[in-house]
Amino acid sequence: MSDAVPAAPSAPSAPSAWNLANALTVLRIAMVPFFAWALLADGGHSTTGRLVATGLFVLAAATDRLDGWLARRSGQVTDLGKLLDPIADKVLIGTALVLLSWLGDLSWWITVVILVRELGITAMRFFLLRYVVLPASRGGKLKTVLQSVAIGLYLLPLDQLPTFVSVVAAIVMAAAVVVTVVTGLDYARTGLRISRTASRPPASGL
Template identity: 75%
Template sequence: MSRPSPWNVANVLTVLRIVVVPFVAWALLVDGGEDVVWRLVATALFALAAATDRVDGYLARRLGLVTDLGKLLDPIADKALIGTALVALSWLGELSWWVTAAILVRELGITVMRFFLLRYLVLPASRGGKIKTVLQSLAVGLYLLPLGSLPVWVHVVAAVLMGAAVVVTLVTGADYVRTAVRVHREHAAGGSPDAARRAAETGTTSPRGDGGAVTSPR
């Protein structure tokens, strides 16, 4: 069976998620983040982009469009979208910088680690990693709203979700590092690429291909 083209509809949706990122930031920063209408626009764009994470995964699995490019681009698109929103929120003084720093250090570190592991295999997102992305997306989506005009309970829910996202982010980051060490040791011991892949799969990863659904990681 022929391999699917890297530039299929699932991967195009992933790329579009990356393209939307600067527009989310711009809408959020209009009038110093005080314009309610533009805050809602930023929230809508963010929600639309985040939703494509599930759509591209569904299409990739349903249409047999799983590619290594998709496995690589999907987590990068997630990090670009969420990371940009976090930085903008901290810049506006609406989210503590330590929260943004903790998440970004983990995300950038894991991304760099993935690139180093490309000589062995494409390390897909883990189930925990996708749950982390969902928590981050929900928390950031709430923080993007004009919270000043919303009930206090919305603030509380946003803070609780962000706290949970930080915890899961750090825990899954440590899990990825353990998996990377396992893969490197297997390769250093003279194992085959298939053995390295099995080493990854016995860690936290569950390779599936494009898409990003929580139940079937990308």
């Protein structure tokens, strides 16, 4: 009988941050300048430019669903991906909101409310990195979908489309603002709880 001790099974290695899902997230960020250029063509009044900008925005937004699906399917969910994915969304959506307001197509108060929420939650995520990587919640994902649909509608040349399209765009944007505020408060409550729990000194044993 052999006296050899069987080797302990090795711990599974963490997935590499260099994967297709994260590459798509980076691509989403890289598309933002091209989207902005198309939207601002001819002072934002070019029908072709608006349609190209809409197409780029929809394509970039679609990668948000694709990169998450790929990461889960291939077992390549990484902390880098969890951090970059919401940042990429905020860069894309924030740029679209600011430019739409600058062009006079969207009220500035809507842009300010959404950006204050997004920047505040992003800052909180960075603060919580010392304790945990805070992924997007289901409510946060719904918020992103509503914002993306609303912005996609506002990017269209609405003055050349039936009035009901503008009405639908306004309704979806209103829903996006409500969900944005509600989920922002929920994230803030979660972040505060994590911070308090992590900073609480451990109970001493008897």
